[in-house]
Amino acid sequence: MRRNILITGASAGLGEEMARQFAAKGRNLALTARREDRLEALRAELTERYPGLTVVIHKLDVTDHEHVxxxxxxxxAELGQLDRVIVNAGLGKGAPLGTGRFDANLQTAETNFVGALAQAEAAMELFRARNAGxxxxxxxxSAVRGLPKTVTTYAATKAGVAALAEGLRLELLRKPIKVSTIFPGYIRSEMNEHVANTPLIVDTVPGVRAIVAAIEAEKATAYVPPWPWSPLARVMRxxxxxxxKRMI
Known part of the structure; x- marks a missing residue:
């Protein structure tokens, strides 16, 4: 069992709910995010509900690479050793290219891809040392295909993350260190709270339940929830x- 888990971007959305669901399974947690007050509130909630667990928090901006x-x-060191690291921190900002919002697209690229690279480097440093994790x-x-307008940069960063994971997975094939890539579909979160309700969007709790199940199974790749996103991803590809263009 992966007893000790680090989750980045844990102050809201998918990361926050993953923390709740892994705590319910008896896992010790290291939670990071930029908003320390939100982390403190989450730690208080989890330790009150599950007094036997260890929950540590750290304020972290994943674009501060040395701090990662x-x-x-x-x-x-605090948890005795990390058994699983979930690279979750990300932004959903974006604008059509060439419309004067390079700042938003750059921030998304730096957070979602370069930040993920820093997290992967830091995690693999620990895992390689013990040949486990x-x-x-x-x-x-959105990583399946290039997407237009406000999602162009976001989709490109998520495709980059998936390629980064696959490269690692190929390197570590049949070795003790496991690598998983999770491809969430439309799951309600703080990032997409402005999106109108659609037949495809699911609430946070059931959506994250599907994510946690895929992580626990240590699947190499998983589209979640499996229905309808597994077949839809194939169609999109x-x-x-x-x-x-008509589909999106």
Missing amino acids: FEVFRKAD HLVFISSV YAPLPLL
């Missing part, structure tokens, strides 16, 4: 651009 390494090493990347179904 410091926090991961400290959390590893489970590294989980939270990507997105091979659809001609005119059809893809």
